[in-house]
Amino acid sequence: MAIDDLTVGYVAHLARIELQPKELERLSRQLQGILDFIDKLKCADIRGVNPTSHVLAVHNIFRDDTAGLSLPAEDVLENAPQRQGDFYAVPKVIE
Amino acid sequence: MELYTLTAHELLEKIHKKEISPADVVRSLQDRIREVDPKVKAYVRADKLSCRDSIVCYPCKDEQNPQGFLKGLPISLKDNICTKGINTECCSRILEGFQPPYDATVVKKLKAAGGAIFSLKTNMDEFAFGSSCENSAFGPTRNPWDIERVPGGSSGGSAAAVAAGTAVWALGSDTGGSIRQPASFCAVVGLKPTYGRVSRNGLIAFASSLDQIGPFTKDVTDSALLMKAIAGHDPSDSTSLDAPVPDYTAALTGDIKGLKIGVPKEYFSQGLDAEVKVIIDAAVDKLRGLGAVLAEVSLPHTEYAVPVYYIVATAEASSNLARFDGVQYGLRSSQGGNLIDMYKRTRGEGFGQEAKRRILLGTFVLSHGYYDAYYLRAQKVRTLIKNDFDQVFKQFDCLVTPVSPTPAFKLGEKIEDPLKMYLSDICTISANLAGVPAISLPCGFTKAGLPVGLQIMARPFGEETIFRVAHTYEQNTDWHKRKPKL
Numbered sequence: 001m002a003i004d005d006l007t008v009g010y011v012a013h014l015a016r017i018e019l020q021p022k023e024l025e026r027l028s029r030q031l032q033g034i035l036d037f038i039d040k041l042k043c044a045d046i047r048g049v050n051p052t053s054h055v056l057a058v059h060n061i062f063r064d065d066t067a068g069l070s071l072p073a074e075d076v077l078e079n080a081p082q083r084q085g086d087f088y089a090v091p092k093v094i095e
Numbered sequence: 096m097e098l099y100t101l102t103a104h105e106l107l108e109k110i111h112k113k114e115i116s117p118a119d120v121v122r123s124l125q126d127r128i129r130e131v132d133p134k135v136k137a138y139v140r141a142d143k144l145s146c147r148d149s150i151v152c153y154p155c156k157d158e159q160n161p162q163g164f165l166k167g168l169p170i171s172l173k174d175n176i177c178t179k180g181i182n183t184e185c186c187s188r189i190l191e192g193f194q195p196p197y198d199a200t201v202v203k204k205l206k207a208a209g210g211a212i213f214s215l216k217t218n219m220d221e222f223a224f225g226s227s228c229e230n231s232a233f234g235p236t237r238n239p240w241d242i243e244r245v246p247g248g249s250s251g252g253s254a255a256a257v258a259a260g261t262a263v264w265a266l267g268s269d270t271g272g273s274i275r276q277p278a279s280f281c282a283v284v285g286l287k288p289t290y291g292r293v294s295r296n297g298l299i300a301f302a303s304s305l306d307q308i309g310p311f312t313k314d315v316t317d318s319a320l321l322m323k324a325i326a327g328h329d330p331s332d333s334t335s336l337d338a339p340v341p342d343y344t345a346a347l348t349g350d351i352k353g354l355k356i357g358v359p360k361e362y363f364s365q366g367l368d369a370e371v372k373v374i375i376d377a378a379v380d381k382l383r384g385l386g387a388v389l390a391e392v393s394l395p396h397t398e399y400a401v402p403v404y405y406i407v408a409t410a411e412a413s414s415n416l417a418r419f420d421g422v423q424y425g426l427r428s429s430q431g432g433n434l435i436d437m438y439k440r441t442r443g444e445g446f447g448q449e450a451k452r453r454i455l456l457g458t459f460v461l462s463h464g465y466y467d468a469y470y471l472r473a474q475k476v477r478t479l480i481k482n483d484f485d486q487v488f489k490q491f492d493c494l495v496t497p498v499s500p501t502p503a504f505k506l507g508e509k510i511e512d513p514l515k516m517y518l519s520d521i522c523t524i525s526a527n528l529a530g531v532p533a534i535s536l537p538c539g540f541t542k543a544g545l546p547v548g549l550q551i552m553a554r555p556f557g558e559e560t561i562f563r564v565a566h567t568y569e570q571n572t573d574w575h576k577r578k579p580k581l
Contacts, residue, residue, distance in 0.1 A: 008455065015413060015458040016420065016435070017451055018443030031456060033514050038402040038469070044476045051474030054334075055290050055304070055481060055530030056555055061333045075196035081427035088422050091434045 001039070003032050098123035099260040100578065103168055103317040106263060110166045117167030117211065120263065124169065128215075128261045131581045134242060137256035138215040139174055139233045140182060163209020165324060170205055171262035173253050174216040175223060176308065177297040178202055181214045185299050186231040187221045189445025190425040199297020200332065201266060201308055201325045208324040217252030217265060221447045222416065223273055223301045225249050226519045229510050230449045237506075238280060239579040240546060244503040247277030253311045254281040258579060264321055265311040270301050271404050272498075272523025274309045275535035279498035279548025282537040282577065284312045284565070287523075288322065289555045290530035291336040294329030302411035303334070305404075305527040314575050315536065315566040319343035322558065338556060346559035347566040352386030354564065357491035361397035362522055368501045374539035374547045375497045378568070382495065385567055392491060394483040397525060399476045404524045405517060406460050406473035413457030419445065452513060477528050484529040488554040493564055495551050497522050498535040502545035522550060532558050536565045537574035546574075 008028045012019050019027065073086050082089040098106065098120050109115045132138055172178065175185045177195035179202075184190040202212060220230035228236045228251025236251045238244040239259040246255040250267025254277035257265050267274045269287035278285025286309045293308045300306060310321035323344065328337040358379060363372065383389050421427035421441030428440035446454070460469035487494065500521060509516040526533040531552050538549035549568070553560040569575055 003459070007459075011455050011459045011462065013439075014462060015454050016417075016438040016442055017446065017454065018439040019451070020443075023448075023451070027452060027455060030452060030513050031459070034405065034456060034517075037514055038406060041399060041402050041406075041472055041476055044396070044399055044472075044479065046472060046475040046479070049475045049478050051471055052304075052477040052481060052528075053474075055528075056336070058291070058334070058336065063330060071196050078196065079193055079424035081421060081425070090422055091432065091437050093434050 001035060003028060003035055097127075099127040102313045103263050104320060106168060107166055110168075117169070121169055124261060124263070127259075131259050132261055134237065134581060135239055135255050135259045135261070136234065136236050137217055137252045137259060137261055139186060139218050139231070139252065141215055163207065165205065165208045165210035167209060167211050168263055169211040169213045171213045171215070171217050171253060171256050171265040172202070173250050173265070173267045174219050175268060175299040176201065176266060177299065178212060178214070178216075181212075181216075183216065183299070185222045186219050186233055187445065187447065187450065188232045188426055189419045189442070193424045195297070197297065200294035200329045202297065204325050204327070210324065213262070217250070217256055217262070217267075219252055220249035221450050222299070222412070223249040223268055223270055224412070224449045224453050226272070226276060226516050227504070227506075227509065228252065228277070229506065230447055232447060235506055238503045239581055240282065240544060241503065244505050244545070245280065247280035247499075247503065249273040250311070251277045254278050254283055254285065257281070257283045257311045257313060259581060260578070264313070264317055266308055266325070267311055268298055268301070268306055268308050269527065270305045270408060271527050272520040274311065275498050275523050275533060275548065275550060276520065278311060278535040280503040280546060282546035282548075282574065284315055284318050284534065284536050284575070286310055286318050286322065286534045286558070286561070287526060287532060288326065288558060289532045290527075291334050292532070292556070292558070293325050294327070294332040294335045296329055296331040300415040302408040303415065304411060305408060315562060315569050316344065316347060318534070319347060319562050341559055343559060343562055346562045348563060349567050349570055350386075351382065351564055351567045354387045354493070355491045356382060356387045356389045356564070357392035357487050357494045358389055359394045359397070359487070359494055359496055360391050361394055362496035366500050366518070366521070367497060370541045371497055371499075371501065371547050374541070375549060378538040378549045379495060381571065382564070382568060385571060387564070392487045392494070394480075394487065394525065396476065396479045396483050400480055400525045400528060401517060401521055403473045403476050403480065403528060404520070405456065406469050407477060407528070409453045409457030410461050410470050411457070413454045413461065416450070416454055449513070480525055481529045484525075484531055484554075493551055493553040493557065493560050495549060498548035498550040499523070502541050502547055526552050531555055532561055534561050534565050536569060537577075538568070538572070539574060540577070
């Protein structure tokens with residue numbers, strides 16, 4: 001399939017990545033090449049084949065529903081680019 | 096004999112006999128790093144640590160009398176394996192300065208077994224996206240065998256460090272060949288274990304249905320030893336399997352008489368370098384000479400492995416990397432704006448080109464209207480690839496193939512052509528898609544002196560078979576004894 005700058009721009013919005021105009025142009029071209037290659041999969045006969053959900057015969061894994069130890073908040077928040085007390089601080093969400 | 100040239104099992108024996116202490120090994124490594132790492136650049140952030148500080152976390156207070164079977168030997172880790180309080184940045188700008196609040200399960204296990212953790216981390220392609228180590232935010236690592244060439248990727252730093260003698264051994268991660276391909280380019284032993292054999296808790300996720308942590312070592316015995324330390328079930332990783340961990344060293348019997356080994360014809364088709372083919376053919380003959388029974392087999396869906404991989408892996412990556420948004424850790428853009436602007440600018444500034452390419456591709460194949468045509472179809476073809484392996488493993492104990500269609504390529508040779516780069520994983524990707532274990536071990540050198548690796552794959556949890564074959568081959572050849580001149 002053909003992918004244009006508009007589609008790549010929309011996908012970049014979905015992925016929350018700001019692209020410079022030059023990047024957008026280059027990435028569109030490269031993604032087109034990769035998608036053309038991937039199109040090879042159309043030749044595979046997948047009638048009646050189930051999609052892989054796990055490569056080994058493993059199903060749901062359960063554990064006891066008991067509380068474990070959590071990491072200390074101070075250790076975790078140490079890495080925050082910006083914090084207020086025990087919270088992550090972000091730009092205003094509601095105007 | 097310089098200590099940095101010895102294997103881990105040789106060093107362990109010397110420590111056991113009290114001929115040397117782990118501190119002697121550390122000193123030897125530090126000198127070697129000072130001598131050759133400025134050329135090879137296997138380690139990142141090396142300038143930020145004084146040499147004495149470059150080893151931390153001795154398993155016990157008494158350095159002269161270490162506990163546990165790893166006896167205080169230092170282990171080098173890829174920059175995507177979390178180490179408490181020690182920078183772990185996936186060689187990405189977006190994780191700049193990140194110091195994990197906890198140790199990955201493999202790190203806890205290594206410490207429990209008496210291993211010391213090297214605080215210098217090894218270089219990698221950003222978020223393990225790449226096959227050459229050129230996508231690192233810290234710049235590329237060089238191949239110790241020819242510094243004009245790449246060490247392979249994504250775990251290029253771990254492979255180059257073991258080859259250059261700046262690590263006794265190391266851990267890397269393998270999503271589509273990221274342990275085996277660099278191991279083959281650098282003439283070291285690299286194992287991707289069965290999916291679920293080693294806990295991924297604390298491995299910064301790339302593609303969760305494919306990722307596995309595994310060892311880089313100087314020989315097969317070391318690989319078996321290191322696997323003994325890191326394998327096993329972990330309640331913190333629901334994909335890790337609750338199967339007993341065998342004593343892998345017991346599998347090193349040196350006998351492969353009567354073992355049935357398949358040679359998949361699809362791995363020898365077009366694109367395989369002529370010199371590599373001659374070397375692999377000779378390795379196959381060698382195994383036959385050692386008593387194994389070899390026969391050609393077919394894995395008919397092999398041609399779909401690369402396209403399936405670049406859908407499944409990028410889809411999972413786009414989801415896993417959503418967490419890097421400037422809120423919890425790493426970089427936050429200083430350009431301001433509202434919350435959405437902040438996300439977009441942080442990710443635009445923090446991710447490199449290959450990360451952006453993969454996130455966009457993954458987002459696209461999962462997006463409305465394209466999911467069935469790409470992602471769902473890929474997961475169905477993945478089942479066909481997995482079925483191919485199930486079929487051949489009914490009759491054969493293992494498979495042998497090349498690891499990479501070519502020896503190490505030159506820096507810059509493929510970086511502008513992503514598709515060409517992706518195709519360098521053509522022999523390694525299937526093992527990840529099918530979840531089977533696979534090793535790369537040195538099996539020869541080209542006329543130009545570049546290493547070539549032999550891949551051995553086995554059925555799930557067949558690591559012992561792999562070790563048995565690899566060790567027998569190694570005992571009857573001396574490729575693993577060659578060292579690069581640096």
